[in-house]
Amino acid sequence: MARTITYQQAINEALDQEMGNDPSVILMGEDIVGGSGADGEMDAWGGPLGITKGLYPKYGDRVMDTPITESAFIGAAVGAAASGLRPVAELMFSDFMGVCFDQIYNQAAKFRYMFGGKAETPVVIRTMYGAGIRAAAQHSQSPYSIFTHVPGLKVVVPSNPYDAKGLLIQAIRDNDPVICFEHKSLYQTEGEVPEELYTLPFGEANVVREGGDVTIIALGLMVHRSLEAAETLAADGIECEVIDPRTTSPLDDETILESVESTGRVVIVDEASPRCSMATDISALIARDAFGSLEAPIQMVTPPHTPVPFAGSLEDLYVPDATKIETAVRQVAGYSR
Amino acid sequence: MARTITYQQAINEALDQEMGNDPSVILMGEDIVGGSGADGEMDAWGGPLGITKGLYPKYGDRVMDTPITESAFIGAAVGAAASGLRPVAELMFSDFMGVCFDQIYNQAAKFRYMFGGKAETPVVIRTMYGAGIRAAAQHSQSPYSIFTHVPGLKVVVPSNPYDAKGLLIQAIRDNDPVICFEHKSLYQTEGEVPEELYTLPFGEANVVREGGDVTIIALGLMVHRSLEAAETLAADGIECEVIDPRTTSPLDDETILESVESTGRVVIVDEASPRCSMATDISALIARDAFGSLEAPIQMVTPPHTPVPFAGSLEDLYVPDATKIETAVRQVAGYSR
Amino acid sequence: MPLDREELLHAYRVMKTIRVFEERVHDEFATGEIEGFVHLYAGEEASAAGVMANLTRDDRIASTHRGHGHCIAKGVDVRGMMAEIYGRTTGVCHGKGGSMHIADLDEGMMGANGIVGGGPPLICGAALAAKVKGTRNVGVAFVGDGASNQGTTFESLNLATVWNLPAVFVAENNGYAEATSSRYSVGADSIADRAAGFGMPSVSVDGHDFFAVYEAAGEAISRARDGGGPSFVECRVNRYFGHFEGDAQTYRGPNEVEDLRANRDCIDLFRVAVTTSGDIAQADLDGIDSDVDTLIDSAVDEARSAPRPGANDLLTDVYVSY
Amino acid sequence: MPLDREELLHAYRVMKTIRVFEERVHDEFATGEIEGFVHLYAGEEASAAGVMANLTRDDRIASTHRGHGHCIAKGVDVRGMMAEIYGRTTGVCHGKGGSMHIADLDEGMMGANGIVGGGPPLICGAALAAKVKGTRNVGVAFVGDGASNQGTTFESLNLATVWNLPAVFVAENNGYAEATSSRYSVGADSIADRAAGFGMPSVSVDGHDFFAVYEAAGEAISRARDGGGPSFVECRVNRYFGHFEGDAQTYRGPNEVEDLRANRDCIDLFRVAVTTSGDIAQADLDGIDSDVDTLIDSAVDEARSAPRPGANDLLTDVYVSY
Ligand SMILES: Cc1ncc(C[n+]2csc(CCOP(=O)(O)OP(=O)(O)O)c2C)c(N)n1
Ligand SMILES: Cc1ncc(C[n+]2csc(CCOP(=O)(O)OP(=O)(O)O)c2C)c(N)n1
């Protein structure tokens, strides 16, 4: 039975149901309970945005607050995963990866290979990403490209409540380390979500909109901006196919390539910094494997190569918007050699 | 006066001369002196491979051993740079970035922008990268793509002694944070290097070999493997232009695009993991800005998307070699729509 | 009194400016005019003022996400700060940094920091620079009780001792890291005691007492200036507002803040001390109060009418040259 | 003797196996047959043997770059280890890990680690798993004196206390981190004393003395099993070889290693103790010596003749499915 709930509720529900389902699932993170050791309420926060609220009252010690000690607790999640649990650790902002990257990069990601296939590390790291709320340079980044670069990690970037639930449950059940990037501006967006437990497979893109003129590939929040642009363009007779890869690692090459084979024209929309990014990754895939079908340069719509500025007036210029996407699409649609 | 010296000697000489030239240049790192606090010799190591040997006897306390505490000492280098020194910190292996990334990613890289242009951070981080010496998954990586992804960092990947010296001196004099990736297999390679102090500008690629049929873009050790392949191919009448970007951030777009405009065929050779990498970055640049000249798919020769394996028999298969490059070049040279 | 009249008046002005600044930001945030993450320092003023009373302009500090108080006490321009928080071109960081990234290197303020534990390594560097250049300057890193558990903080303590740096680490223990009590997060009886394991002297003081902070920090800072190496000072303080603006604070005990405001307010305590001792007259303090009100009013007015950065500002300040 | 005859013989066998294994790897490295970074444990055997004598197969350890001794003492197959170091398919990690990454989760060995300080967070996780699952198992993290300065280590100590984990941290202080003395790198009088700042008991023992290690670790491990939380044990040891194979060790004092080998050898000390006490006859120990020689010889022979991994192995073991 599907109901309309928010992205935030979908994530909470996924955690709740999977914890109910599997006693080896535990949660840890800073203030994911909130109130530990204090005189007031427990479960005061449920994370800074309340995503995990209600889980501590239900699951008790399986939901654990941590000191501010990302290396230790992300590492503990990794170690617990290699010891038979299925921990879901919350890295509050993905920008904080810098203080704990080693435990992800050199430990979790490499165990399976480095140990000759003899270790499994079913750890999930949930983390918030993206710009748009005036959180400035150290709380607004989109570093999923960095994680995608690292062999041994699976990377999920859900753009809507349905995907958020299904992909998170899959992440928890997956036997490899998975990093889930949740866009902070999407938490309040709504969508239809089945009440039951369900999983969505990794590496299967979602064709969010069909269209034969230009292929737009977009991630997370950018899917919505791309759809917005596509609507405007449709009014002018330019039909965009909008593809949401949903997971960047593994990436659904096939769906992307098939679409490009039929449109010959591509715009990639990525909120991450432009160098060595998912935008370039997908572009390079196409330039190698669908070159014969390409009829125009591959355009990328990304932020500029700068940190995320604080002032609203700048941040709005920084993040790709529907207008910039529209311009890029018109450019490739109108291109001829 | 140029003499033939090794890449290692060129780096040592750059540090030596610039320390002699500018009292604000200091060095820090683990065992870059070696012997601190012990009963035997000081300057016992000069770093694990002896790169900084001889500098402590000459410059005393301006060359400092550190505890194993990368966050603190890389951060100290950053803080000292923002306080008027020009520190050169050695991160022994670039694989260790995971334990100190925040000080580079969120601090050094962002100060200039985040503080409205009012801070300068002339810090240099020298670090060893690359596979080939059976050092396995945590001591063999090539993470320069990750640093290139980050706005605010400059990234240098010298392929020969001449570049190593000139780019390192430029890095020290540069007023922004610079990360220098030194390939561990290149330290003993020789080349002509002027005795005098000189700098090489960032963002100027080196056309290492001219040729009109296929453009090969390669970094670091891969430049040599590409030249090897180019020789073999020349015997078969395929002339490759080999471009060494020398710095990945800033990147010399122009030289790359010009070459592609004349050859129309491209192979990119990159020792980094294949996703969201310099290979995809350069490919995407070309697919956007030189699309009209392209006559074949853009091929990338990279390692597979796995950690670096230990066994010699596997590592030799892992790292791109001349044969793989040759195959890729033949493929693009022979392509027709 | 260990300070002369001018110094006492200055200390009061600093504390009062911080207080009124923060109360005003709190109000303006509520109207929606100020955006982003804003962490207010109200309640902890004696810590910033007491430490900074021992520093010169050329000494350096590294602050935290809760940085306004440190900035003001270190001498950063209050109008520029307000404009920064409003995201205007007249801000100290041109509107690019915001509350969490106010910095002014000229005033020796190396930045608020959005990364908990980001500052201590940087201050090791500032202290190292002072040592290498042979100045008698010091570096002071502020951390919270939460930040005192971060690996970067511990590493910095060790490094400062190993290099015998002129550095002081000030732990502002306000009892909470976000919604988590330090009783939970600090796996030790005392934050200050940890310093012993890093070979440096430490002291824990009542951070509501300006004079206690002034003296403890003064001793640590003099030791650092004299080449005596690093020290650790814990200031036990309390914050009046939520962790950030918008925090409902249900984790706090009933009337916790009300009691603090009524009984442990650092500004009240200071007023009583300096007037009872006869060093300062009530009227002088009242005069400062009204100066400060005027200053903050005009800072807000100026910020409101200042221009917002635009497209021309987006791409500047990334590199010197590219 | 706190151990019975079988246990004593086992402890001796473990130490001797480590010693002969390491001496042999040293020789084979010199011939060029073994490649990569190899860090030998010879000289420190009593630490691994003494700690591990208190552990069961289901307890877990996280090791360091200097991991051979921990592996052998924890029960990892010696032939598989040798084959791993030779980079063969018969290696415990199929030749993909090598000396720095030997792991065997089935034996509770979570891996040598190329990252200094990489292990302590992982062991918090293993201990947490034991706690959540309600087993009486423990996790033991080994760190060196150098690693004891890494932020990840300090954070893990704190976390273990906050979560009251069944974890033990064993600091093997061999006086050096690479070429740097712990007198320089550790900004405190004692590594063990630091544990107090993290709310856990600690002890420092002579790591050449198997029995001292056995008892100290035993106490810590029992406390952990009984829900008494984490502890810290410093073992003061010495390494006989260079930091890694190829290290000329000019940073060491004259005759440092010769003296140690002659006067503080943990295996000699053990032999004397158990024979003097009359618990074990010389001949029994000699028998073990010859078993061990045979084992190591055959491990090397097998490794040499085992197949090297090839193209088919390159792409396996990255993900379960893709
Ligand atoms: C590395 C990192 N982890 C987590 C956070 C989120 N965060 C911001 S402030 C804060 C609490 C800090 O507590 P404390 O150090 O006591 O300072 P206080 O807020 O009490 O002044 C947390 C967890 C962060 N900004 N950076
Ligand atoms: C994060 C990190 N920094 C530095 C190194 C390089 N390194 C490897 S071993 C070592 C010394 C370790 O010393 P210690 O912890 O005392 O262990 P020991 O070698 O003495 O057994 C160093 C610096 C590393 N592998 N990882």
Ligand SMILES: [Mg+2]
């Ligand atoms: Mg606090």
Ligand SMILES: [Mg+2]
């Ligand atoms: Mg050691």
